[in-house]
Amino acid sequence: xxGVTQSPTHLIKTRGQQVTLRCSPKxxxxxxxxxxxxxxxxxxxxxxxxxxxxxxxGNFPDRFSGHQFPNxxxxxxxxxxxxxxSALYLCASRATxxxxxxxxxxxxxxxxx
Amino acid sequence: AQSVTQPDIHITVSEGASLExxxxxxxxxxxxxxxxxxxxxxxxxxxxxxxxxxxxxxGIKGFEAEFKRSQSxxxxxKPSVHWSDAAEYFCAVGEAAGNKLTFGGGTRVxxxx
Numbered sequence: 001x002x003g004v005t006q007s008p009t010h011l012i013k014t015r016g017q018q019v020t021l022r023c024s025p026k027x028x029x030x031x032x033x034x035x036x037x038x039x040x041x042x043x044x045x046x047x048x049x050x051x052x053x054x055x056x057x058g059n060f061p062d063r064f065s066g067h068q069f070p071n072x073x074x075x076x077x078x079x080x081x082x083x084x085x086s087a088l089y090l091c092a093s094r095a096t097x098x099x100x101x102x103x104x105x106x107x108x109x110x111x112x113x
Numbered sequence: 114a115q116s117v118t119q120p121d122i123h124i125t126v127s128e129g130a131s132l133e134x135x136x137x138x139x140x141x142x143x144x145x146x147x148x149x150x151x152x153x154x155x156x157x158x159x160x161x162x163x164x165x166x167x168x169x170x171x172g173i174k175g176f177e178a179e180f181k182r183s184q185s186x187x188x189x190x191k192p193s194v195h196w197s198d199a200a201e202y203f204c205a206v207g208e209a210a211g212n213k214l215t216f217g218g219g220t221r222v223x224x225x226x
Contacts, residue, residue: 004156033213035214040219041218041219042117042203042205042216042217042218042219043157043203043214043216044216045213045214045215048212048213056212056213058213090156090157092157099164101147101159101162102214103159104149104156104157104158105156106155106156107155107156
């Protein structure tokens, strides 16, 4: 079992650019959540996807958008990048309808210059 | 709104000594509480969780935590730390097992030989 995988591991972008991060959930999981972890801080919830729809959203601007595919994998898109978007982006997955907790992936570290 | 406070940003402990990490939460209903550990450059690993029942919960790596509703606390303990316990520890609260998590700011643990 590969667990939650994320790609790429590291990414460098310039202000104003757009970025897409990818996540494959753990086998058997159908719900994917995304978190942003700025340096020295705890993770902050961005949004959660289930059945290809956004189900919950945290306090993030519309520049942050996502998608979930029929195979349950997910993408996080960030438009018009700001320096403050530099962070570790974590994906977490779980199986809906169970009391199982979320499993986190290793994250994608994004640096915006 | 739910929130989590981890009052200690850094804790230094000698190898073999006991460790206690503090966590206070704010939540209107019965919370789902979690402790995660994050090693440098890694994702989050679940140490333990509290949903209901016995207020003293056992986790992996010899960790335990006690839920005290009257104090709105969920402190993490380990009787004897190992050098490999050096990491950052995050307390989190959720509305349910798989819903969004609200994290504290984290406590960085340094282990002295």
